[in-house]
Amino acid sequence: MKKIIKYVIIDILRNKIVLAYTAFLLLISITIFNLEDNSAKGLLSLLNIILIIVPLVSMLFPAIYVYNSSEFLELLVSQPLKRKTIWLSLFLGLAASMAFAFFIGAGIPILLYEATPTGFMMLGAGLLLSVIFVAIAMLAAVMARDKAKGIGVVVLLWLYFSIIFDGLILFVLFQFADYPLEKIMVGAVAFNPIDLSRILILLKMDVSALMGYTGAIFKDFFGAQTGLILSFAVLFTWIIIPAWLSLRKFNHKDL
Amino acid sequence: MIIASNVSKKFGKLKTLDDVSVTCLKGECIALIGPNGCGKTTLIKSILGMVVCDSGFITFNGNNIRHDWKYRARIGYMPQIGRYPENMTIGQVLDMMKDIRGCKNENLDEELISKFGLNDVLKKRMSTLSGGTRQKVSAALAFLFNPEVLILDEPTAGLDPVSSEMLKAKIITEKNKGKLVLITSHILSELDDLISQVIYMQDGRICFHKSITNLQQETGETKLSKAIAHVMLKR
Numbered sequence: 039m040k041k042i043i044k045y046v047i048i049d050i051l052r053n054k055i056v057l058a059y060t061a062f063l064l065l066i067s068i069t070i071f072n073l074e075d076n077s078a079k080g081l082l083s084l085l086n087i088i089l090i091i092v093p094l095v096s097m098l099f100p101a102i103y104v105y106n107s108s109e110f111l112e113l114l115v116s117q118p119l120k121r122k123t124i125w126l127s128l129f130l131g132l133a134a135s136m137a138f139a140f141f142i143g144a145g146i147p148i149l150l151y152e153a154t155p156t157g158f159m160m161l162g163a164g165l166l167l168s169v170i171f172v173a174i175a176m177l178a179a180v181m182a183r184d185k186a187k188g189i190g191v192v193v194l195l196w197l198y199f200s201i202i203f204d205g206l207i208l209f210v211l212f213q214f215a216d217y218p219l220e221k222i223m224v225g226a227v228a229f230n231p232i233d234l235s236r237i238l239i240l241l242k243m244d245v246s247a248l249m250g251y252t253g254a255i256f257k258d259f260f261g262a263q264t265g266l267i268l269s270f271a272v273l274f275t276w277i278i279i280p281a282w283l284s285l286r287k288f289n290h291k292d293l
Numbered sequence: 294m295i296i297a298s299n300v301s302k303k304f305g306k307l308k309t310l311d312d313v314s315v316t317c318l319k320g321e322c323i324a325l326i327g328p329n330g331c332g333k334t335t336l337i338k339s340i341l342g343m344v345v346c347d348s349g350f351i352t353f354n355g356n357n358i359r360h361d362w363k364y365r366a367r368i369g370y371m372p373q374i375g376r377y378p379e380n381m382t383i384g385q386v387l388d389m390m391k392d393i394r395g396c397k398n399e400n401l402d403e404e405l406i407s408k409f410g411l412n413d414v415l416k417k418r419m420s421t422l423s424g425g426t427r428q429k430v431s432a433a434l435a436f437l438f439n440p441e442v443l444i445l446d447e448p449t450a451g452l453d454p455v456s457s458e459m460l461k462a463k464i465i466t467e468k469n470k471g472k473l474v475l476i477t478s479h480i481l482s483e484l485d486d487l488i489s490q491v492i493y494m495q496d497g498r499i500c501f502h503k504s505i506t507n508l509q510q511e512t513g514e515t516k517l518s519k520a521i522a523h524v525m526l527k528r
Contacts, residue, residue, distance in 0.1 A: 293343045
């Protein structure tokens, strides 16, 4: 398993896209922290950018990578290796590269400028989001045989998680404004890892005071120890379930 | 050594393998022939576990291959179209395969690498290679680990006459060592001095599985191509 992870990571580094992504994140983070006089404000601006870019790159790059390494997978499958080993190595290699890129690109500036609990929460959420979207992208790539279809699905999923889901939530909120929906909203957030991370980070900031009654309910739930543990459990489930489904699919795939 | 029992495989509506049963024993050299799209490559890929069959099972030395993966260490496979990571060099691909198989250097059979002159082009990237050179890499990899079973899918397609003769000579030496060799090819004339058995497939079914001497006696022809033509005309 270690050997294959090694070859995957060497190949990804040779690809230079991940290096460019790291440099891009680094540039954005440092610029933002230097633009704002208050680094807590900088963190808020960075949050919005990261929650758009990290899922997009962490889904597109792995999906394209899986399609482009179909030859490599074919070669490995005809060798004395378990399919499980091959697929998990690919997943771990990709997840490690994306998480490491995030750590270098955004994590180090955060630690340098804003090493507070909010900063650490953002670092943890960013790392988890990187891995979650690698798992989702690999599931999409193993389900769709056609490359264009697979990448299209990935882009749609990204749109869903970053824009459409919020739209749906807003729609429901306005339509049922007369009913008490606050508790249901807490549950609904579990279906979108991006929103969950956003809330976890926002609640660590002072701006959470501006969020009104729903914000108070959120603070009550996510601020408490159990809520925090539960949220991270949900985020880990977002890694495990797609990864497990894709592994099951890959075990029966014809190459 | 390899026994396939009632193997069926469908791709969509198309039945690529339909209730195929074959037995391949040690020391045999079997030609798998048939028209395009009759399921030869699918049969080979299911033996290697690259295609998962819908029903039936395949055993290797008595173990069902579905729950086993170590058996692939004993097979050398040369694919019809060798596909390798495009941005690796020949040397890196060879080293990677050695690393993955975890082989010690003394057990390696590097005869084909040196005969094909691959040592001089180790630095070339796979994406810049011609079809023939790719084929040479595939052949060299199939023989590299001294496997007990050799599965060669159209081994001489795209090779120049000299290399093709080298490969044939190599196949004969390996066969004489008592290895099982499974070859598919459309050039029947080049199979004449290699094989001991013939499997003829059509539309995903096996039409016959005979030894070459049997086939020659039945048809009265000495050349494989004529013998097969004779059988096909009778049908």
